[in-house]
Amino acid sequence: MAVADLMVVIIEVILKRINNIYLPVNFLFITPVCAMILVAKLAALDCSVWFTVSFTFDRFVAISCPNLRARYCTPRTASVVTAVVIALACSRNFPYYFHYEPKYLIDNIPYFCIEIAAYFTSPWWVAMEWFSSILNPLVPIILILLLNALTVKHILKSNKVRRALMSNVDNPNDPETENRKKSMILLFALSGNFIVLWTPYFIHSFKWQTTNYNYTDKYYSNPIFILQETGFMLQLLSSTTNTCIYGLTQRKFRQELKNGVNYLVTLNGKLCQ
Numbered sequence: 001m002a003v004a005d006l007m008v009v010i011i012e013v014i015l016k017r018i019n020n021i022y023l024p025v026n027f028l029f030i031t032p033v034c035a036m037i038l039v040a041k042l043a044a045l046d047c048s049v050w051f052t053v054s055f056t057f058d059r060f061v062a063i064s065c066p067n068l069r070a071r072y073c074t075p076r077t078a079s080v081v082t083a084v085v086i087a088l089a090c091s092r093n094f095p096y097y098f099h100y101e102p103k104y105l106i107d108n109i110p111y112f113c114i115e116i117a118a119y120f121t122s123p124w125w126v127a128m129e130w131f132s133s134i135l136n137p138l139v140p141i142i143l144i145l146l147l148n149a150l151t152v153k154h155i156l157k158s159n160k161v162r163r164a165l166m167s168n169v170d171n172p173n174d175p176e177t178e179n180r181k182k183s184m185i186l187l188f189a190l191s192g193n194f195i196v197l198w199t200p201y202f203i204h205s206f207k208w209q210t211t212n213y214n215y216t217d218k219y220y221s222n223p224i225f226i227l228q229e230t231g232f233m234l235q236l237l238s239s240t241t242n243t244c245i246y247g248l249t250q251r252k253f254r255q256e257l258k259n260g261v262n263y264l265v266t267l268n269g270k271l272c273q
Helices: 001-023 031-064 066-072 075-099 123-166 175-211 224-249 253-266
Strands: 102-105 109-111
Touching: 001 031, 001 224, 031 066, 031 075, 031 109, 031 123, 031 175, 031 224, 075 123, 123 175, 175 224
Parallel strands: none
Antiparallel strands: 102 109
């Protein structure tokens, strides 16, 4: 999840937006390269979103399904889920490579990417946009809300039973209850952050479907364009805050990050133990 979020920042913010705004024309503006960057961005966004869903499901199984936990919560399962999500994200978004055409032809080299004319009228592309709007983020939002509701219901029920069992214990502190509370906080932080920051983009995606909004109407006096840009900004912000939240709340994650930094700054760990 952290790597997918980082890839979104690298591809969309650095290779696309910063490059387009601040750097002169370079090889990244060549149409095939530009189209590939846009496809990679969409795939990274899909990975980021569905890794969040996978993480939510993983926590649901670990907390609410003790019989399934031993079989599902394993490194092998994590590897399989990661590979499947990446493969589906790449294959689903690859058709968008053909949804761009060059804006200019300079010395027989195509530059820049603009949508083909059929993008706004073709039933194929209309269906693709509807499918994308439903698959990302409508379905993830529904799944995250459902899984979190079931997880919280199980935690509250279990805590009630444990409090009743430990009512006569001299030491009221219960490490298991505290761990469950931390799991709830982490779940709500990640899923709440995702839902809040993706909602403007979700609203805009359905607004575009109902009005067939022309993306060339890029004026800040246009409310739809303002909603579009706000949605894009918050969508990218979600990719950065998810990683920060996960890093701040997970002790093992922080320790591995510290180990990695020490390994880099001490010349492969040879200067100090």
